[in-house]
Amino acid sequence: MSDDPYEGFAERYDLFSETFDTHDPAIERFYRRLFAEHGVHRVLDCACGTGRDLALFHELGCAVVGSDVSEAMLAQARINLASAGLSIPLRQIDFRELPGHFDHPFDAVACLSSSILHMEDECEVLHAFLSIREVLRDGGILVLTQGTTDRQWREKPRFIPAVMNRDFTRLFVIDYIGAGARYNVLDIVHGETSREFKAWSIDYPMMLLRDDYVRLLNEAQFSTVDCYGSYAFSPYDPEQSRLLIVVAER
Ligand SMILES: C[S@@+](CC[C@H](N)C(=O)[O-])C[C@H]1O[C@@H](n2cnc3c(N)ncnc32)[C@H](O)[C@@H]1O
Incomplete structure (x- = not known):
């Protein structure tokens, strides 16, 4: 892998x-x-x-x-x-x-x-x-x-919308883990002709x-x-x- x-x-x-x-x-x-x-x-x-x-x-x-x-x-x-x-x-x-x-x-x-x-x-x-x-x-x-x-790190929001338009939404769902964070990226295509969902994660160790x-x-x-x-x-x-x-x- x-x-x-x-x-x-x-x-x-x-x-x-x-x-x-x-x-x-x-x-x-x-x-x-x-x-x-x-x-x-x-x-x-x-x-x-x-x-x-x-x-x-x-x-x-x-x-x-x-x-x-x-x-x-x-x-x-x-x-x-x-x-x-x-x-x-x-x-x-x-x-x-x-x-x-x-x-x-x-x-x-x-x-x-x-x-x-x-x-x-x-x-x-x-x-x-x-x-x-x-x-x-x-x-x-x-x-x-x-x-x-500093503000986000203090408030630790779990959800942050990164993109929101008519056909497409990208949402970060954040896990705060120890000194770092995992950004789960959720992509939702919600167009008239195509609907699709994909997710992946990026880790920031610290x-x-x-x-x-x-x-x-x-x-x-x-x-x-x-x-x-x-x-x-x-x-x-x-x-x-x-x-x-x-x-x-x-
Ligand atoms: C969040 S992306 C940002 C990409 C681009 N700078 C932007 O603003 O869209 C992080 C980038 O850092 C690169 N990266 C991570 N570790 C790296 C390293 N040790 N050396 C070079 N690039 C690295 C990743 O491959 C990825 O392309």
Whole structure:
């Protein structure tokens, strides 16, 4: 049996959003400003999944490379990029093992949508941060994002609707297990002509929140760590925020 949790899910993953290559304007504005402020031209998305953010970074004028450990996600990224007419290099690399794979350092490395939460423990997270730091130029930035915030972790909602449109519902049913969580993803197609139900689970062995990121990124020798609670650069508020964006500078 494959140990890739995304096998069998990769081809459905993009049901999170309606189209592959149109982007939320708020997210686009966020990266445009962030990349301008940090002189970012060359970007690695080191957990690129099915490639959505590669398309965004390309649209912002960056030279982009995508890597991911999951062959299933990379296969879907190849399909998505080809159908959008984009030629972006993709590599199968574990983000704990990035050094030695690239000829030039990057201005930014993205590790988005909770990808870092796949690590088993803090030792592995530190290993990943050191690996990422190594492929950044001095002054280059690491960007992390996740929907799990201090507020959600405190409130521990069992059900979170991720997508609700006329024909399709995606519902997260969350089991909080020890220090981590299992996200059971329930997909229900309820169109006029097709009705279908599929479910799968993604495990996050250990939750990381704002203070954990600041501590671990400092330990990995990142010089500054900024945390935002929205794509409008509002400061992260542990009481209220529903999004955690971490930007760490090498
Ligand atoms: C929730 S998905 C996010 C994908 C994409 N960043 C997005 O925002 O849609 C998590 C991704 O992290 C990747 N991943 C998990 N562990 C990894 C590792 N050690 N090295 C590289 N990628 C990893 C998974 O294969 C998956 O594609």
